[in-house]
Amino acid sequence: MRLNTLAKTGAALTASALVITLSSGPANAADDSASTGYAPASAPTASVSADGFLPGTGAKSAAGNKAAAGVTINKIGVRSGVLYRKGDNSVFLSALDGDPGGAAAKTEFTLRVGKKDHKVLLRGTNDGYAYFNTKSGWGSGKAWIRSTTVTYTNGTKSTSGTDSNKFYLRRATRTTANKPFKVTAYSPGTKIKFRASTFKVFKPSSGKYTSLGSIRLQYKKSNGKWKTVKKIKLNKKGSGSWTTRARTRTYRLYVPTTANVIGGQTGSIRG
Template sequence: MRTSTLTRGGALLTAATLALSLGAGPATADSSQTEKAATVKSPTGATSAPSFSFGASARTGGVTALANPGQANIISFDQKHVVLYTPGTYVYHGNPKINYEGSGLYRIRTRLYVGGKNQGFFDMSPYGIQLPSTVQSGHSRLGPSNLYYSGSPTTSDTTKSNYFNIRRYTTSTNTYGLLVTRVGSHITFKAQNWKIFKPSTGKYVAMNTMKLQYRKDGHWVTWKTISLNDNGTGSYSTKTNTHRRYRLAYPTTDSILGSHTEATGSI
C-alpha cells in the first residue's frame, strides 16, 4: 500500500513538473531579442588645403614642355566628386593636366558652375579643385579659367571640366544607426541620430527620413520610410513572424552622399 502511494505521488510530481515546464513555453516565445546595425562611415575624398604653386615640385605626368613658353594651357581637369563634410577650405581630389613648364605660371582660378549656375572663381591646385565648405551642392562643372604668371599678363583658358557632383555628407552620430527589438511577433525599428552636413552653418542637422530595408534574394528591398524628429531619430513598429536581416539606408543623389548601416543578424 505504501509503495502504491509513493508511485502515485511520483506520478503527481512528474505531472506537476511537466505542467511547469509547459507553462514556461510561452514566456520563451515572447522573450525579447535585440539586434544592432553599425553605421558605415563613407570616405570624403578631401585633404587639407596646402599652400601650392605650379612649380617643378607640383609637376605630374600630364605636364609637358610648352611650344610657347609665355602661355600655359589646361588639357583636362579629371575632377573627382566632392563631399562637403566639415567647416573649412579643402582640396578635393582630381588629376588636372596642365602644360605650364617654362611659363612662370603660379596660380589658376577656375569658374565653378553648379546646376548650371555660376558660383564664381575658385583656386585650382595641382591635385584638384580647392573649395570652401559653404559652396553650393549639386551637379557641377569647372571652366573657363584665368591663369596667372610671374612677370607676364594673365591669360584665359576656355577648357571645361568633366561633370562631377558636390555632395553633402550624411551619417549617424550614434555608433549603431539602427536598433531592432522583437518580442514575439511584435518588432520595432529605431533609427538613431541621423544627420546631414549643412554648408551654410558648417554644422550637422537632422535628416528628414531614412529607408528601412530587408535582405531578399541577394538584394535590399525597401520596406518602410521612417520619418525622423529634430534629433534625427524615429521608429516604426509592426507585427511579423518572418525573420529577416535589416538595415537603414539613404540613397545618394547629385547633392547628397547617401549612407547606410551594416546588416543586422536575422531577427
C-alpha cells in the same frame, strides 16, 4: 613643355563621419536587441599631380619669364567631392593634361556650382596630389570647371576655356550614436521594433548637421537584392522608430546617394 600627368593612388580628404564597430546577432527574444554601425560612402581616393601648374614644380618655358607662351589645357578631370565641414572642403583632380606655357606663379579655376561662378586656387598636397577647395556656403549639387587661368612669375596671365567633366558636391551623412540601428523582437514571429538613432546630414548654409528627416528600412530578398519596406520618419535629433508585425528577415537602414547627398547604409541585422 607638354605635361601629361599620371593617375596615382593616395589618401584624399573625405567626409569625417563616425564608423562604428559592427555588432550583430539574432533579435528574436523579448527585450533582446541587436545593433550595427553606419558606413557612409566616401569620395574616391585617386588623384593626379599638377607639376608645372604649381609654383616651383616645372621648368620655365623656352621664352622665359618675359614672354609666356600661353596655357593649353587638353583635358581636366575632377572627382566628386564631399561637403562635411563649414568653410573649405577639398575636391581632387582625376586628370590634368596640358602645358602651363611658362613659369606659373599660381593657377586658378573658374568653378561653376549651380548657377554661380567662383574662383578657386589649384593646390597640391605634400604627396603631390592636385586639388582645390570649395566653400560649404557655395552649396551642393552638380558642378564643373569652366576655365583655367595661369598667372606667370612675370605678372602676365593666360586663360584656357576648356571645361572639365561634370561632377557632384555632395553633403555628408553621419550618425554619432554608438548603436545607430537596433532591432528588437518581442517574441518570434510577432512584433518587431526598428530604431534609428541620430542620422544627420550636413547643411551648407549653417555649417551644421541636421536631421535627415527620414531613412529607409530595407530587407534582403532571396535573390540578394534589398527592398525598402518603410521610410522611418526621424525627429529633429535624427532619431525615429517603427513597430510592426514582420517575418524574420535580414534588415538594414539605407540612405540613397543623390546629386546633393552622399548616402550609406548600416550593417545588416537578422531580426
